[in-house]
Amino acid sequence: MKNILVIDDNKDIVDLYKTILESSGHVCITANGGKAGIEQLQSKSFDLTILDLAMPEVSGIDVLEYVKKDPELKSAKIIIVTASSPTESEAARIRKEYPIIDLIKKPINKTKLLQIINSY
Amino acid sequence: MDYAKIVNLLGIIILIVGAIVVLGWIFHIDVLKSGFSGAITMKFGVAISFVCTGVSFLFITRKRGGNAALAQIGLPASTLIIIMLPIVNSISVFLGGNISIAMLFINEPISSFTSTPRPSEGAFVSFILIAAAFILSLSDFARMQNLLIVFGVIIGVIGGAALIGYAISMPILYYYINSVGTAMSIHTAALFVLSGTSLILLGYDKKHAAYLKTIRVKTKLISLFLLTSVIPNFFLAIITYILIRDFETIRPFGYSFAIFATVTSIMVGFFAFFLSKEIVTPIIGLRNAANKIAEGNLDVKANENTSDEIGQLAKTFNDMVDSMKLSTKLETDRLLQIDKDKEEFAAMVSHELKTPLIPISGYAELFLDGSMGNITPIQKEKLQIMYENSIRLTTLIQDILDARKIELGKLKLDIQSESVRNIAKRCIDIFRPISEQKGITLTNKTDDIIVTCDPDRVLQVFNNVVSNAMKFVPTQHGTISINSRVDDGSVVLSITDNGPGIPKEKQQSLFKRFYQVDKSLTRKSGGTGLGLAISRGIIESHGGKIWVESEENQGSTISFTLPLENSK
Numbered sequence: 001m002k003n004i005l006v007i008d009d010n011k012d013i014v015d016l017y018k019t020i021l022e023s024s025g026h027v028c029i030t031a032n033g034g035k036a037g038i039e040q041l042q043s044k045s046f047d048l049t050i051l052d053l054a055m056p057e058v059s060g061i062d063v064l065e066y067v068k069k070d071p072e073l074k075s076a077k078i079i080i081v082t083a084s085s086p087t088e089s090e091a092a093r094i095r096k097e098y099p100i101i102d103l104i105k106k107p108i109n110k111t112k113l114l115q116i117i118n119s120y
Numbered sequence: 121m122d123y124a125k126i127v128n129l130l131g132i133i134i135l136i137v138g139a140i141v142v143l144g145w146i147f148h149i150d151v152l153k154s155g156f157s158g159a160i161t162m163k164f165g166v167a168i169s170f171v172c173t174g175v176s177f178l179f180i181t182r183k184r185g186g187n188a189a190l191a192q193i194g195l196p197a198s199t200l201i202i203i204m205l206p207i208v209n210s211i212s213v214f215l216g217g218n219i220s221i222a223m224l225f226i227n228e229p230i231s232s233f234t235s236t237p238r239p240s241e242g243a244f245v246s247f248i249l250i251a252a253a254f255i256l257s258l259s260d261f262a263r264m265q266n267l268l269i270v271f272g273v274i275i276g277v278i279g280g281a282a283l284i285g286y287a288i289s290m291p292i293l294y295y296y297i298n299s300v301g302t303a304m305s306i307h308t309a310a311l312f313v314l315s316g317t318s319l320i321l322l323g324y325d326k327k328h329a330a331y332l333k334t335i336r337v338k339t340k341l342i343s344l345f346l347l348t349s350v351i352p353n354f355f356l357a358i359i360t361y362i363l364i365r366d367f368e369t370i371r372p373f374g375y376s377f378a379i380f381a382t383v384t385s386i387m388v389g390f391f392a393f394f395l396s397k398e399i400v401t402p403i404i405g406l407r408n409a410a411n412k413i414a415e416g417n418l419d420v421k422a423n424e425n426t427s428d429e430i431g432q433l434a435k436t437f438n439d440m441v442d443s444m445k446l447s448t449k450l451e452t453d454r455l456l457q458i459d460k461d462k463e464e465f466a467a468m469v470s471h472e473l474k475t476p477l478i479p480i481s482g483y484a485e486l487f488l489d490g491s492m493g494n495i496t497p498i499q500k501e502k503l504q505i506m507y508e509n510s511i512r513l514t515t516l517i518q519d520i521l522d523a524r525k526i527e528l529g530k531l532k533l534d535i536q537s538e539s540v541r542n543i544a545k546r547c548i549d550i551f552r553p554i555s556e557q558k559g560i561t562l563t564n565k566t567d568d569i570i571v572t573c574d575p576d577r578v579l580q581v582f583n584n585v586v587s588n589a590m591k592f593v594p595t596q597h598g599t600i601s602i603n604s605r606v607d608d609g610s611v612v613l614s615i616t617d618n619g620p621g622i623p624k625e626k627q628q629s630l631f632k633r634f635y636q637v638d639k640s641l642t643r644k645s646g647g648t649g650l651g652l653a654i655s656r657g658i659i660e661s662h663g664g665k666i667w668v669e670s671e672e673n674q675g676s677t678i679s680f681t682l683p684l685e686n687s688k
Contacts, residue, residue: 010478012478013482015479016478019483019492110482110485110489110491
């Protein structure tokens with residue numbers, strides 16, 4: 001059982017992840033958008049955070065910037081799951097610059113999501 | 121036939137004969153002057169003119185090579201002398217005296233000349249025409265080459281008539297008319313025939329025309345200066361003659377006159393050289409700048425040192441280049457912006473189309489695996505259709521984006537070292553549930569060979585090929601196997617199936633976009649026709665190749681190569 005935060009601007013996707021995760025016995029907190037995500041990250045600690053990149057207003061990169069600067073969030077485990085297709089060089093840059101543990105491209109199904117959750 | 125070589129040879133003959141006669145005059149050897157004893161002598165001025173004519177022929181046949189520079193200055197100079205001599209002689213006719221260049225140089229009393237030192241009228245005409253031909257050759261004569269032939273014919277006829285006159289003993293033909301015409305000597309006549317022939321050959325020489333077209337502006341200017349400089353010298357000669365009217369008195373001044381004429385010519389030559397350089401250099405600079413622009417280099421400036429017409433032209437030219445640069449930059453920026461917009465649009469389409477599909481396929485999956493509670497078998501069957509189609513749509517979107525990337529050459533590879541067996545295993549893991557359901561045997565017979573590749577992209581190739589095979593192999597006893605072998609520095613990976621095979625004539629088109637082997641099969645098998653085209657793009661990006669081997673009703677094998685790890 002893991003305590004997981006899902007940050008995505010698409011409410012349907014957030015709900016889907018929550019359904020999948022909870023049906024597998026995990027605890028899932030959702031944040032609809034980057035701003036809500038940062039608030040959640042500040043309020044408590046999570047075993048794992050699933051973060052979308054392309055979000056209006058506060059983007060995934062903005063969230064990562066925030067996490068990078070906050071010493072209290074140093075231990076946060078963040079996995080990026082994105083529907084946009086970052087080029088390999090962009091992905092490499094994000095991997096290098098921010099404290100993330102993986103970068104996964106959507107589409108992502110139940111099997112794949114649970115596989116990722118269980119591997120960290 | 122190389123006319124230029126013949127003209128060269130004729131030029132040398134004319135030069136040598138002329139030189140021999142000149143030596144005859146200087147050293148008083150009568151036989152050299154007349155050809156044979158007792159014959160009419162070639163006049164001193166005529167001999168000098170022939171030397172110059174021979175030299176001019178040699179110069180004019182020099183192609184644009186190492187000798188071109190010499191020819192460009194030498195030709196106007198020799199032409200100048202040819203034109204000067206008959207003019208001096210014709211002036212003497214008008215002034216009523218027996219004036220000749222010979223009298224200035226040959227230290228003999230006038231009475232000792234066997235005939236008048238004045239050349240024949242035929243020689244006048246011929247030399248004027250020869251000089252005119254050379255002057256025209258220095259200007260843009262290439263378009264008037266036929267005129268060379270006309271001049272050549274006239275000169276040849278003048279010389280030929282004289283020769284015939286000698287042959288049939290008819291003095292009038294060699295211009296001997298008592299107290300009116302001066303006889304043309306036999307070797308003079310022969311040399312005119314040769315000169316005329318040379319001019320005719322030049323007129324027919326097409327290769328030579330190329331040289332005539334390339335006469336430089338500088339050469340033309342130098343010729344102009346040199347030719348105009350002749351006029352003061354003539355005035356000097358005429359005034360001297362009018363004042364003194366006695367050649368016995370003038371003769372001692374002959375050498376100083378010659379030296380004076382030479383010095384003034386050299387000075388004029390120098391001035392001509394520098395003045396023409398002054399005019400031509402900025403033009404050459406402009407031409408070079410224009411050449412660079414034609415090559416696509418816009419970072420050039422023409423020299424604007426002077427404020428004369430050429431300087432103004434250079435300034436206009438530079439302004440023009442600046443505005444070209446500006447508009448080129450604007451155009452480039454515009455194209456870059458369009459490119460950027462297209463990229464952003466593609467990224468947006470990718471994101472916006474894929475996102476709604478995630479909850480659709482995601483929830484369908486949850487319903488199908490029972491996470492959302494029990495559903496009836498008929499509901500399950502229809503949900504399966506929804507699920508499969510949403511997956512298909514997702515794949516299609518991804519395929520279109522990939523195909524576009526490949527077409528634009530923007531497919532980026534994340535190159536790593538990976539075992540082909542691992543990639544094949546990942547592929548088989550993906551297809552195992554479906555293959556088990558359909559009773560198809562999937563086997564991984566690959567060896568643990570390490571290749572340098574983008575594993576995700578290579579997996580995509582495996583998936584495309586295997587999913588194609590899955591559509592065509594018979595259910596229950598279909599077999600698909602993945603094999604590997606090393607061949608000449610690369611790994612050959614083959615996917616073999618026992619499907620219906622692909623007809624030979626359709627194998628060529630298999631890797632083309634949107635190609636479907638059989639439209640009726642399409643309905644049964646589905647697919648976008650992009651998979652194999654993308655696969656080819658991916659393999660070619662790795663520097664490999666992909667091909668098919670198949671016999672109808674005997675299955676097919678699709679193979680591709682990947683570079684071995686240490687081969688790079």
